[in-house]
Amino acid sequence: MRIAIIGSGPAGFYAAEALLKRTDTIVHVDMYDRLPTPYGLVRGGVAPDHQNIKAVTRVYEKTAARPTFRFLGNVCLGRDVTAEELRQHYHQIVYAVGNEADRRLGIPGEGIARCTPATVFIGWYNGHPDYRHAQIDLSVPRVAVAGNGNVAIDAARILLRAPAELEKTDLAEHALEALRNSRVREVFILGRRGPEQASFTPPELKELGEMEDVDPVVAPGELAGCAIPETAGN
Ligand SMILES: Cc1cc2nc3c(=O)[nH]c(=O)nc-3n(C[C@H](O)[C@H](O)[C@H](O)COP(=O)(O)OP(=O)(O)OC[C@H]3O[C@@H](n4cnc5c(N)ncnc54)[C@H](O)[C@@H]3O)c2cc1C
Numbered sequence: 001m002r003i004a005i006i007g008s009g010p011a012g013f014y015a016a017e018a019l020l021k022r023t024d025t026i027v028h029v030d031m032y033d034r035l036p037t038p039y040g041l042v043r044g045g046v047a048p049d050h051q052n053i054k055a056v057t058r059v060y061e062k063t064a065a066r067p068t069f070r071f072l073g074n075v076c077l078g079r080d081v082t083a084e085e086l087r088q089h090y091h092q093i094v095y096a097v098g099n100e101a102d103r104r105l106g107i108p109g110e111g112i113a114r115c116t117p118a119t120v121f122i123g124w125y126n127g128h129p130d131y132r133h134a135q136i137d138l139s140v141p142r143v144a145v146a147g148n149g150n151v152a153i154d155a156a157r158i159l160l161r162a163p164a165e166l167e168k169t170d171l172a173e174h175a176l177e178a179l180r181n182s183r184v185r186e187v188f189i190l191g192r193r194g195p196e197q198a199s200f201t202p203p204e205l206k207e208l209g210e211m212e213d214v215d216p217v218v219a220p221g222e223l224a225g226c227a228i229p230e231t232a233g234n
Contacts, residue, residue, distance in 0.1 A: 001025050001026070001027050001028070001091045001092065002027075002028045002030070002089065002090045002091055002092075003019055003027055003028070003029050003030070003090055003091065003092045003093070003094060004029075004030050004031075004032060004086050004089070004090040004092075004093045004094070005029055005030070005031045005032070005093075005094040005096055006032050006033075006077045006093065006094065006095050006096060006097055007031075007032075007033060007040060007095070007096035007097040007098060008031050008032075008033040008035075008038035008039060008040055008071065008073075008096075009039065009040020009041055009042065009096060009098050010039075010040065010041075010042060010056070010060075011040075011096035011098065012031055012033075012040070012094070012096035013031075013038075013039075013059070013060040013063055013064075015094050015096055016029045016031060016063050016069060017059075017063045020063065020066050020068060020069060026068070027068060028068045028069075028070075029068065029069050029070070030070045030072060030090070031069070031070070031071050031072065032072050032073075032075045032077065032081070033071070033072075033073050033074075033075070034074070034075065034076035034077070034079070035073060035074070035129060036073040036074045036129075037073060038060070038064070038071055038073065039057050039060060040098055041098060042054055042056060042057055042060075043057075043126065043128075044122075044123055044126045044127075044128035045122055045123075045126065046126075047154040047157065047158065048125065048126060048158075048169040048170045048171040048172075049157065049158070049161065049165070049166070049168075049169040049171075050154075051169070051170070054170075077097070100119075101119070102117035102118065102119035102120070104117075113137070114137050114140065116134075116136065118147075118151050118152075118155055119131075120134050120136075121134075121136060121155060122151065122154065122155065124136055124172070124175055125158055125171055125172055125175035125179075126171075126172060126175075127172030127173075127174075127175070132172075132174070136175075136178060138159075138178055138179065138181070138182035138183060138184055139183050140183065140184065141183055141184060141185045141186060142184070142185070142186045142187075142188070143159055143184050143186070143187050143188070144187075144188045144190055145187060145188070145189045145190065146190050147189075147190070147191070148189050148190070148191030148198045148199065148200065149198075149199040149200055150199065150200040150201070150204055152189050152200070153189070153200045153204045153205065153207075153208065155187075156187045156189055156208070157207065157208060157211065158171070158179070159179075159182070159184050159187050160184070160187055160211065160214045161179075161211055161212075161214075162211075162212045162213050163176070163179065163180045164212070165211065165212055166179055166180075194222065194226060195218075195222060195223060195226055196226055196227065
């Protein structure tokens with residue numbers, strides 16, 4: 001059975017592995033990606049100072065090494081090839097293209113200078129080809145990050161890490177250079193709901209306290225009325 005998988009992020013690779021390890025059918029997988037490099041947001045999203053998470057690509061390398069697997073980069077479905085054309089060559093097509101666009105809030109002032117979607121900022125520091133030339137203005141002392149999920153924590157950490165810490169990561173070279181000259185000194189993470197609803201994990205919050213030259217401040221008033229489990233005391 002010949003199968004085309006569109007997208008080489010985690011979804012594409014796990015689908016490929018599940019198909020290729022079948023013993024009842026011989027499966028040939030061709031994986032397409034519009035980028036020249038595989039791994040989707042593991043490469044272009046996951047924070048460059050979280051190498052242990054990025055190491056999941058070792059599992060994908062094993063899949064890619066299977067003899068009935070091929071990777072075809074720089075091929076964009078809809079631009080270089082159509083679904084109809086693929087149907088002529090494959091028995092099945094798996095769409096694993098992720099969710100690449102940022103979600104606009106539709107509020108006044110969105111899109112003004114120095115108001116940047118996380119997709120752009122994160123793609124920029126990860127060296128994603130779409131955002132390589134984004135203009136990120138780091139000449140200001142204070143930055144607000146709107147939203148309190150794990151991407152907010154990633155953005156805050158990268159904005160505040162000391163250059164010596166960033167140098168140990170695989171942050172894109174152009175971003176490293178810009179962050180070396182950054183004048184950002186304070187980052188405020190703005191959550192519309194309370195700490196109990198924050199969608200980052202306790203280890204991610206704790207990591208902020210382990211950075212050089214950074215003092216995380218949680219306003220005590222914000223914790224009033226929160227049910228904090230006894231075991232979470234530290
Ligand atoms: C900033 C950030 C930090 C994150 N941190 C973590 C973390 O610490 N731990 C964790 O578990 N998860 C993390 N995630 C989430 C994780 O990266 C995603 O859940 C995961 O990558 C989604 O996998 P996917 O395969 O569905 O999509 P993607 O990884 O987005 O892959 C989709 C692929 O499809 C390709 N594609 C798109 N359109 C086309 C087309 N028309 N033709 C050909 N190819 C196409 C894209 O180039 C891309 O390579 C993070 C995400 C972000 C944004």
